[in-house]
Amino acid sequence: MRIYEDLRLVQTRLAFLQSALVATLALLAGVFWHLQILRGRSFKELAENNRNRVVPIAAPRGPLLDRGGHVLVENRPSFNIVVEPEHVEDMDDLVARLARLLRVGEAQIRERITRREGPFRPVVIRSDASLEDVAALEARRLEFPDVSVDVVPLRSYPLATAAAHSLGRVGEISDRQLQSKDFDGHKPGDLVGQAGVELEYNGALRGKDGLRRLVVNSRGREVAEVGRVSPADGPSLTLTLDLELQAAAERAFGGRAGSAVALDPRSGEILAMTSIPAYDPNVFATGIDAALWSKLSTDPETPLLNRVIQGQYAPGSVFKIVMAAAALEEGVVTRRSAFYCPGYLSIYDSVFRCNKPAGHGMVDLHRALAQSCNVYFYQVGVRLEIDRIARWSRRLGLGAPAGIDLPHEVSGLVPSSEWKLRTQRVPWYAGETVSVAIGQGQVTATPLQLARLVALVANGGRLVTPHLAREIGGRPAAAPPPVGVGLKAETLAALRDGLCAVVNERGTGWRAQLAEVEVCGKTGSAQVVASRLRQPTAHDTLPHGWFVAFAPRADPRIALAVLVEHGGSGAEAAAPVAREILAQFFKTTAAPVAAAVAD
16 A cells, blocks of 8 residues: 555656646747747847947928018027947946036936837937037047937027017927827927927928938947938928018017017918017927926916917907997998997996097997997997897807917907806896997907908908918918908998098097008007906006007008007007008008097
8 A cells, every 4th residue: 555655646746747847848938939929020120230220310390481482490400419328338327427528417318218219229318419518528439439429400490589479399299299190200309399380380391301221339339331311301381471571560569568460361371470478499499498498387478378379358449340340230320320429328227438538429330430439339239239249259250269370279258148158157237248349348359360350351351261371392382262251341341431530530540550551440458457477566457459450441461460468558559569560561651640549
């Protein structure tokens, strides 16, 4: 029995050893299969990269030109300091020495190395290095054998802050952008559009990268170049902007905050666009410093905001254009309808004041527009009521993006009874309509929307789609055709006559007169309750000044909107800015006229 028991023990141990052997062989087979099949291509690539290396050559982005062919944005050569981590023996030591030499934080260098795409990819330690840094590195070439200097194209903005919001800026691609289909084909470290035209047309401006085929030694250092494919520059993008008109718009503000946009009322081409204060896109081209970014993004003056398409303001008396059009189309008034203005309107247990305390007396539509009589439009608003006002506002282009080829355009707000009930769960009160009738209360619009509105009056009742792209690579850029809104000819004639009286018949916009060109326009003042971002000062509570215009009357070639933030009345603050822009466009001077009414 003892023999059988010993035999069973031996057999059990042999079975265990056989199982262990089979398991070990299976494990080895699995490992070999994983290495040879699943990761075989990867190891082959690593082996090849020990001998062959492909180094990309960045392609320059296409330049941006104005309508006359003048350069707005271009490229310049710059130096990138790069490191290849694979062959660095002591990365901690190299990072510490590079940080001291280049005066860069060690954490910044490590973060760039961590974000690189795959092995054998050089990491950019410093973009647009100075000649001093390059010279210091070259003088210590033996100390930094794994660090090199690449010459790459860098975006350059000769206009600096001028037109910054329309041209936009570039910056290193973000993690979010890398995951977006709009940026397919890009890799970490690439410079891509981050705002304005640079972002909207990023794909069109992108060139085709070239490459160098190298033979390298076991240390990864170049032995010979065996092939090269030159990069292809991105196509040029010709914009509708006029460089001289843009410069005139920048000068006209004299450093005051605000915005202006001028367009061709026939086609919607943007001729000039300025938003002040602005920023310098050049500081973003190589990766903006964290402290500077924090300063810009938290600045209460909001220099990163494109006020033309993102600023939402009460339109003030400019909204009277909408009120006049709606009233005429709905039959609420005619051109000859008149109301008495004693300087106020007492209604709904409230007193609503006119812009002229002494009153205007009897006024018809023509004089009400010229003198910007509030009482006249209070009466119109009461008769139209809020929902008809809202319907016509939307029909004339308010309350929705204008469709410009720039990112992040906002809608503004056109209030209605349905909107208030849905958003605030309370009914609309008739007294609120009185405020909306003169462009106050809850109605808001962007400068671009109001420029489009006055362009509609100028071009015969058609809504244009504002756009900045004119030609891409020498081919015309597509733009949607103007769309008619169905205004009657007599309504348009009444609006044009009234707006021309604003400037030329001792109306509120007399400061916009030109010597040889008949200008038509409308002033406006938008009340400001308080600053949102800081304790308000006396300046903060001054009204925003508006002026919209088109010229010449007979054959309009330009329409524009000007907003001077906290400028006081539109007549005093915005109309002179518009006059300087128009004077540049027509190459003429201001007309010497007597003062009239302020709005």
